[in-house]
Amino acid sequence: MGIHRMPRTGALAAATLIALAAALPCFAGTLEIKVNDEGGQPVAQVAVYATPLAPVKKPNAANRTASMDQQHNEFVPHVLLISAGTLVQFPNSDTVSHHVYSFSQAKTFELALYKGNTPPPLAFDEPGVVVVGCNIHDSMLGYIVVVPTEHYALSDQRGMVRLEGVPAGDYTVEVWTPRARPTGLPAAQRVTVTDGVTKLDARITGRLAPDEDHKHGSKSLSWDRY
C-alpha cells in the first residue's frame, strides 16, 4: 500500500512545484517612482510608465475610453496619459466651437468645427506624444501621451507615482512632460520588479517651462480672438 501511496505523494508534490513555478512570474510588485527637478523639487503631472522588457500579450485596451474636454478654451486635462489602443473622446464644454486637430506622427486627425455634439471617439493605437491644437483658438494646446504598457500614471503634487500590481519581471521606466526639454528627460531606466516595493528616482534636468503656461496663462488677458 505504502508503495502505492508513495508515487501519489510525489505526484502531488511535483504538481505543487510546477504550479508554484508557473505562478512565480505572477508575483506582482509595486513600483514607486519619484520625479524631481535639478533642485530636488518634486515635479507634478509628469507621465511615468513602465514597459515590460519581455514581450507580453498586447494590452487589450480596445474597450478603454478616456476623455479630453475643452473648457474655457483649454484642453482638460492638459496632459492625458493612456495606453495604446484607448479610445479618446473630445467633448466641447465651451459655448464656442472648436476645431480639434493634430499633425503628430503618432496620430494625425481632425475633428471638424463642432460645439454641441461630441464626435465619435478616436482610437490611439500608436505609442507616442500627440500634440493637440484647435484650428480656431491658436493658444489652445494639449498633449496625449500614448504608452505601450498598462503600467502608467501621472505624478502627483509630491512628484510621486505608485504603480501597483506590476507583475514581477524586467521593465524600462520612462518619463515625459511637455515642460522639459527632450534632452532634460532622464534616460530610460531598467528595473527589475519583484514582490514588494521597488523604489526609483527620476530626475529631470534643465529649466522647466512654467507649469501654467499653456493651460491658463493669465486669465486677466485675452489670448485668442473669439
Added chain:
Amino acid sequence: MGPLLKPALTAGVALALLGAALDASAEGDRNELFVGIGTAYFHSSTDYTAWPEGGLGKLRYADDGVEAVRLFAEYHGRISPTLNARVVADYVDDGSSGLGIDEAYIDWRPIPRSANQQQVRFGAFYPPLSLENGAHGWESPFTYSYSAINTWLGEEIRPLGAEWSLRRRLASTRNTQEVRVFASGFYGNDPAATLLFWRGWSLHDRQTRLNDRLQMPPMPIFGAGGAIVGTTPQTVQPFTETDHRPGYYVGGEWRYARRALVQLARYDNRADPWSFAEGQWGWDTSFDHLAVQVALPAEIGLMAQWMRGETYWLAGAPAAGGPLSPFVQLVEDKFDAKYLMLTRMWHDKHRVSLRYDQFLMERAGAIPESHSDDGHAWTLSYRYEPNERFSGGVEWLEIQSQRDLYPYFYGAPRQATEDQLRLQFSLRLGAPARR
C-alpha cells in the same frame, strides 16, 4: 434719451429673440450667432458738441441720459469645415444711425499638416492690431471706451481685401513660443485719417460701419471766406476707394505661451493725396504699430500699444474734376498715440481696468489754424459679470486736450477737459463674448 431709443429697443428685442431661438436649438455646429446689446447712462461734462453730431468734442455722447449704445449680431456660417463666413452687423442711433455692417469676410483655415498654420481672409475686416478688441463684435472685455488708438482703428481703418497669415509653433521651445507673420493687400480705406485730422483723437466705442457717413467737425478753410469753398465733402466715408492704388499692411508677432506677446506692424493705405472720388479725398496715411501684452505676477495683465504715423493731403486738389485751387496746401501731419493698461480679474466675475492714453497730432509751422491735438486720457473701469449673459459696469473717463481750434472756433481756452461717467448694462445671447 436718444430719439431712436424706441426702435433700438424694438430691434434689440427682435435680436434677443433670434439669439434665444438659436441658443435653444443648441445645434450650433454649422452656424453661430452672437448677439450683444448694450445700454448705458451717461453723465458728461464737456464744452463741445459730441463728435458724431459734427462737433469737436471727443466724447461720443455730450448730454446726460440713457443711450442705446449698440446692438450687434455676429454671425459665423460654416461653408466647409475650414471655410467660414463671418459677418458683424450692428445698430446704433447716433451719427449716421441705423443698421450697418462692420465686418464681412470669408475666413479659410486649412488644417495644419505641419507646425505651420495658415489663414486667409477675404473681405472687409479689421487688421489684427488691437489687443483690446478681442471679444465678439470687436468689443473690448476690458473698458467700455476703447483706447485712442483702437478707437481710431474702429473709426477709420477697415481694409477691403485679402490677408494671409502664417503661424509657427516652435517645437524646439517645448511649444512655449510661436511666431506669426501676416500681410494684407487691400483697396478702399483711402480717406483714412480725415476724421483724425479734423476732429483730433477720441475715446469711445462707436465703430464706423461700411456704409456710414461721419459728420465733419467745423472746418475753417471750408467755411465762408475759407480757402476751398464749394468743394467741401460734408461727411467722411473712410472706406472709399479714391485712386485704385492698393494699400497694404504687414506685421510680425512673437508669443510666449499665454504669458507674453509682442507685435510689430506697418500699415500704409498708399492713397494718392491728389485723388478725389465719390466726394472723398485720398489721404496718404501710414503708421507703424507696436503692441505688447504681458501677464504680470499677481494675475495682473499689462497691455500697451504705440502707434506713430503720418498723413499727407493736398487741400485744394481739384475736386470732382474742377480747376486746381490757388490755395493748394499740403497737409503733412504726424500722429502719435500710445496707451498703457493694467487689468485684473477677481473670481472670474469682477474686472478692474485702468488705462492711461497719450495722443498727439501735429503739423509743424501750420498757422493760423493748426489742427494740432495734444492730450492724454485716464480711463478707470469696473465690470461685473455674474454670468455669461449679463454684465454691468461703471466707467470714468477723463480726456484732457490742447487744440488751437478751441480758441479759433469758440473763443475758448486752448486747453479742454472732458469727463464722462458711464453706467452700462449689457446682455449677451447666442454664445457669450469671451473674457
